[in-house]
Amino acid sequence: MSGPGHPGKRPTLCRYFVNSGNCAYGEDCQFVHQNPSLQNPYQNGPPPMESPGMGELGGGGDQYFNATFNPAPGAGMNDFPPFRRGRPRSALGQLSQNAKPFVPSGGPLDQALANDFAALNLAAAAANIVKGGGDYTGGQQPSMPHSSSTPSFAALAGMFNQPPPPTTTPVSHVVNNGGLPFQAGLSPTHSPGISPTSSPHMFRRDPNSSPVPPHRQTTIPQKPGPPAVHQENVGGTTYFYNPEDFTPQNEGGSLPDFTLYHSMPHHIRHMKLKAPLQTFFMADEIKMELLNAQAVAGAHIDPAAHPDIPQEVDNYDSLVPLERSLPPNSQSKSIMGYQSTCYKATNKTDGTLCCLRRIHNFRLNPNLNARLMGLVETWNKLFHPNIVQLRETFTTKAFGDSSIVFSFEYFPNAITLMAKHFNNPQSLNGFTNDFSGGARPFSSKGPSSRNSPSLLSESLIWSYIVQLSSALRCIHSSGLAARTIEPSKILVHGKSRLRVNCVGVMDVLSLPNMDQATMMNYIQHWQQEDLVGLGRIVLALACNTAYALRQSSFQQAIELVHSNYSSDLKNLIMYLLPNNQNRPRTVNDIMPMIGARFFTQLDTAQLRCDVLENELSKEVENGRLARLVFKLCCILERPEFNMDPSWSETGDRYMLKLFRDYLFHQVDENGYPWMDVAHIVQSLNKLDAGVSEKVCLTTRDGQSIFVVSYAELKRFFASAFSELLNAGQPSGYT
Ligand SMILES: Nc1ncnc2c1ncn2[C@@H]1O[C@H](COP(=O)(O)OP(=O)(O)OP(=O)(O)O)[C@@H](O)[C@H]1O
DSSP states (O other): OOOTTOSSSSSSSHHHHHHSOOOTTTGGSSSBOGGGGGGGTTTTTSSSSSOOOOOOSSSSOOEEEEEEOOOOOOOOGGOOOOOOOOSSOOOOOBSSSOOOOOOOOOOOOOGGTTTTTTTGGHHHEEEEEEEIISTTTTOOOOOGGGGGSOOOOOHHHHHHHOOOOSSOOOOEEEEEEEOOOOOOOOGGGGGGTOOOOOOHEEEEEEEETTTTTOOOSSSSSSSSSSOEEEEEEETTEEEEEEEGGOOOTTTTOOOSSOOOOOOGGGGGGGGOOOSOOOOOOHHHHHHHHHHHHHHTTTOOOOOOOOTTSSSSEEEEEEEOOOOOOOOOTTOOOOTTTTTEEEEEEEETTTOEEEEEEEEEOOOGGGHHHHHHHHHEEEHHOOOTTBBBOEEEEEEEEETTSSOOOOOEEEOOOOEHIIIIOOTTTTTOOOOOOOEEEESSGGGOOOOOOOOOOOOOOHHHHHHHHHHHHHHHHHHHHTTTTOOOSSSSEEETTTTEEEEEETTTTHHHHHHOOOOOOHHHHHHHHHHHHHHHHHHHHHHHHHHHGGGSGGGGGGGHHHHHHHHHHOOHHHHHHHSSOOOOOOOOOOOOGHHHHHHTTHHHHHHHHHHHHHHHHHHHHHHHHHHHHHHHHHHHHTTTTTTTHHHHHTTTTHHEEEEEEHHHHHHHOOOOTTTTTTOOHHHHHHHHHHHHHSOOEHHHHHHSSOOOOOEEEEEHHHHHHHHHHHHHHHHSSSSOOO
């Protein structure tokens, strides 16, 4: 019971009944006559009918008009192994009488898609894509004549011992393939929380409901009037600059209407690690760093297992302790006699992560609130790449006492300089650990044995010096003092990025004991202490042990520095540590000692920028390809349109479906999956650029071959997607 145009042979829902409520076969029809209104209300939900097996051709009854492989005598299909997936397929459906030529629809490019398909205009870029970047050398296409893309169609014809066909796609017969496999997407019911009305994109588009704050404008605002050279004195150094140099480029402008897939810039080639071939994706090392940071940032605790940690504190929730668990009956160390504890937390207003530092049992007289606010505001204005920014401060009873809480920027995976360099019990470097008397330097945790010296590289120490002195320079030139220049209050993240932590905490904790004037008088003294703190850190780093700081070890430590490092490093330490000179020192004084090493630091930072920029540019291209794949998935095998003869996978969309198979589902001569990222990337780029190159698409049963150009595929793709957009609600697809 199969006639022209009637659904194929599978006992499924009768398409004619569904579409018109009327089927000519009436009760004789072997397909289910079901009231369409009883269908699943979710348009992209599971099908209300039996879903044919993945590897089979279903019962759609669609008519395909194709170019068919017409084997020459003696060169049959066996010589042309069909495209196939892992499992065998059912036989080809019947041939239809109503043969119509396959005509690519080729409608005009929808304006709404102009941006998405901007690359389509770029014939030049296409050439670059195909030949240029060398980015497509990642994989060799095995010899698979059954599903190949050939720059020259003549070459393809040559494979079949046939004369080259005309450039327009020839048609020899019509196939009624007997249906299509149906692969339902997950219903919204399977994905609670995400539905067409609760798309995160909708929040993004409504600034009032956005959980994400607008980007902070960090560039210097342009001043009206003719451009003039500005002069500014910061901490003793005079800067001359033109404000226009800080005007963001392309602000408010549209993106260029092309994309380029370039090879690795030459200036970072020498920095490329291990990977033998250029990769399409981010370097593993950077990826691991980011993934680790993400994993740590996403950590949460079971509230039931931690009843002592409140679930909400002021405007923050999801608290996770950052301290390592302490032995029973021990307390974390204190700041000015107050116990402190750190938590990762989420700001409920803007969704950002932050580090909450709770100072236990601290009561602030309400009379001091105005001074507190003033202090916090001053510290809050301090933006610097080597300072952890203080965001806000509040008092709370959520922990069961009167605590004051400081909210700082959060850096996932950051550890303290203490943990990184001074917590190794093996690291004594020849210094003794007998603390008869004197305080333990930097509160180092008890080392137990001697070891031969192992020293840090001088370049790392200078890198730390440049970063810390840069932070101090910023703090001191703002009329403030850090007061926390010690290894447990300096964070290290990434490879060697330092940030001065806990800024402002000591100032706030000093409030009850000092009036404003006394505090101002002390600033210079505290700034001197900052410099001494820097000197002590450098000395400890140079000896690679905190035990070098003992008064009795000082001479030994300086000798170690003298014999292993440059005299500049020794001079810098001697200058920073307390001496008999009464002249107050400033952080600017150490600039000449840093000297040309500053350039080394700058060079390293810029090289790092270059590498990251290169990684970013890869991801820009990957993002573009991902959007193409998203769209392809949106177009293909939509259950709601399968019921609609004008949509179901005929003509254009069938080509796209076969192209999807060509991209992802190829097998080699032995029927094993052929996986090659280079092939996928290259083919998607050709689709995006709409090159004239032809591609051979083979039906799943291997009986028919379509020859279409990427330009045609691109037209099908654009028109099918714009139809989708026009059919739906105003959506979040951009
Ligand atoms: N802003 C921050 N971002 C990310 N992690 C942080 C931040 N501030 C502190 N941490 C982490 O929290 C933990 C505790 O920090 P804290 O400053 O109390 O160091 P500590 O070694 O415990 O110092 P102390 O021994 O003086 O208590 C450390 O592991 C540190 O890496």
